[in-house]
Amino acid sequence: MLKLNGLKLLHYKNSQDAQTVDMPVPAVVRIPMVQHMGAPCVPVVKPGEEVLAGQLIGKSEQAFSVPIHSSVSGKVKAIEDYVASSGALVKRVVIETDGQQRWIDGTPRTVSTQQELVDAARDAGIAGLGGAGFPTHIKLAYKDVDRIDALVINAAECEPYITSDYREMLEYPDDIIEGIKTVMKCLNITKAFIGIEDNKPEAIALLNQKVQGTAIRVEALKSIYPQGAEKVLIYNTTGRIIEEGEIPADKGVIVMNVTTVANLHRFLTTGRPLTHKRVTVDGSFVTNPMNVRVPIGTMISDLLEFAGVDCQMVHKALMGGPMMGTALDTLETPIIKNNNAILVLDEAHARIPKTTACIRCGRCIDVCPMNLMPAALEKAYDQQDTERLETLKVNLCINCGSCTYVCPAKRNLAQKNQLAKGLLKRK
């Protein structure tokens, strides 16, 4: 069997034993109207209005979108514009909390058909919580449902530092298993795989115990980055290759993140949508790494203060892991649904290495999980050679960053691929 390329990274799972702690509601939350891939939501509340925790505050008429709920109870202060870390201009709802944390009356639901499951996922406000933020209900609404025979749960958590999904597995294994069962039942899926990197033996043992007597299998995967990349995970659990232009469902597979599926189950039992997110707080100089359950819309500066991080030391702040996370220009950025870590780096770790000439060592080729030729792609992009970029399949790059990581000349190969994709789109 073909073995996919990958990378051995240091894991830095310093926070793995840090039990999740709840962050008290901050004085103000600023909840963005885009926390997912797809159309932005339009606020359905007005300044001055009282809201409850779990109340719908933003929605869109578009199907490819995910509704947004308030994470706190309080009063809407304003609706303001801000530039999200993606660079897009986004509206956000500013809510002054009242400290009561009064919740909506959630009604539990039972689902047994695909349509009911899709509606529930949408009403739960769930988007892929692993980081990509793909609307879960879109994924579950695949038309040719009979073709789907496998559910793959992404619990690889291959990025260094992050342990948010790991804590989900240790603290809420039953929510995960029940969520998986629900999805399997509604979509008539016969087998499920939970893919976990083998650097999490405790989670593997615990879930193995929980899946006894079910059609769910726990797959201990090698800790090779990017094990959690969708195509890599599908291949390593089911042996199926997702061809160019296909989505996993075309090959009979639905992939869901482990925390996503647990949250779906919690929505069904409580009726409360997604309003909080567990975030790993760690970094190069953090002495007390934590896993914090944060109300969505909390400012990162508030979170770091709660976690006792000295913001004066921060020279680089990341939303997400060190391999694929986004560097922030300010800590005045709200936590959103698909955040799973906030990492802070000190001066030495934030320093950008000097780029030198490519020596054609081929390390980038050896690590690319998609079997691309990053150095050749870079050359083609620099020459603006769109034909060659197409031949070399730059569109298949998953931006895992492995090529940039290994490059001894410190070239930004992964970035060039993203620029090249943009070039091809504009053409």
Add this chain to the structure above:
Amino acid sequence: MNPFIVSPSPHIRSDRTTQNIMLDVIIALCPALIASVIIFGWRAFIISAVCVASCVLIEYLCRRLMKKEQTITDLSAVVTGLLLAMNLPVTIPLWVAVFGCFIAIAVTKQLFGGIGQNFANPAIAARVILLASFGSYMTNFTEPFDYAGVDAVATPTPLVQLANGGEVPSLLQMFLGDKPGCIGEVSALALLIGGVYLVVRRVIKPITPLVFIGTVFLLSGALGANPFYQILSGGLMIGAIFMATDYATTPSTNWGKVIFGLGAGLLTILIRQYGNYPEGVSFAILLMNILTPQIDKLATHKPLGGKKVEKHA
């Protein structure tokens, strides 16, 4: 508050740099350097020192003249100097060695754009040009442990002896380096130690050396020569381990490396058996260097799940 550094992902990098790769190659060449001094005396060390110093100086001057950023700290010029020195006989006049450095660094490397851009291995190109231009100096070999330097008595190499049916050293002598030849190429043992070091440090993959040496072994055996003498003779070990694994001038995919090794092995044997020169490793590598872009094209990776693209008209 510090202004934040904002850069594209990934935000961590491996410890490998061009400089520490080159440093590893220098370390790997040390056994051969030590062997050269033991076998041929201090003049071997002087040749190496002169070559390293000239290569670095020439690179410095080239970059200055071309108004390009200095690159001597990446240590690649040191590697070239050391490699070229290893490919010279102990009797070489120093000015010829310096001329070789000029060919290697100025002509082969810097005129084509510097590190990573050269189409031929600088040390190989220099050796081949010196061989063509200063044939008598380049083939003025002396007996091992005759520390008379330039005044030593000339003697043919085992490859010449093999071709002419003369007396050759024992296989053990061949392996240890007790034979006439270029200062760094004679001791297979020292070169293999360096090669193992490079493989362990993951600087090179063993593919090219194994295929190259294996091809020479099998082909020479098939043609009726003693294959053990063939693989321990001439510049095969140093060429296969240190020069056919040069990043810039050899294919970057694994299958490309196999093709390169096969081609270089085949050419070496053809030249040794049927050519005018007793030794063919340098020519073989140089020719394969020229073919490398074509091999790279042939051995391009197939992207995972990639569909064939229609060729544009």
